[in-house]
Amino acid sequence: MGQKKRENSNANPESSGRKCLHCAAEKTPQWRTGPMGPKTLCNACGVRYKSGRLVPEYRPAASPTFVSTKHSNSHRKVLELRRQKDLQRAQHQQFRSQTSIFGISNGGGGTDDFLIHHH
Known part of the structure; x- marks a missing residue:
């Protein structure tokens, strides 16, 4: 039963075609509100944004735009x-x-x- 739930969450229309506006992540447990409106940031960036610590140098390590010389989590x-x-x-x-x-x-x-x- 847990397997089916995981499959359903991957097929969730909320995550299909959506991309985090900060780090370009396409998969996240939850889409969060950012400066550009609701559901525009991935979970990691959204939490950072809400705490006031979302800066250009921050990237989740799994982000496709992560470059170790420029970014850190x-x-x-x-x-x-x-x-x-x-x-x-x-x-x-x-x-x-x-x-x-x-x-x-x-x-x-x-x-x-x-x-x-x-x-």
Whole structure:
């Protein structure tokens, strides 16, 4: 009897053709409400969303879009990934601002012009 119930839940029309809008999972025990309305998130993402911790770096490990270098299903690891991403972004911005100070980003030569005209 348990076998039949499991078969019926797999044939459930709620899960056929539906895809989680966050992680693209197609199978879930329950579809949950998300920012785009009812039954738009899988169970795992819906629980995260409701608790206010659904961020781009979060993915259930079984998600077809899970990439271990970009995603995690652990909140601690997600926070670590976000810190790394913010650090890289800050370093990139610092590099860009330094290169613009020295005229590198506007075709180079800015430093030479400054030294020649202000010597």
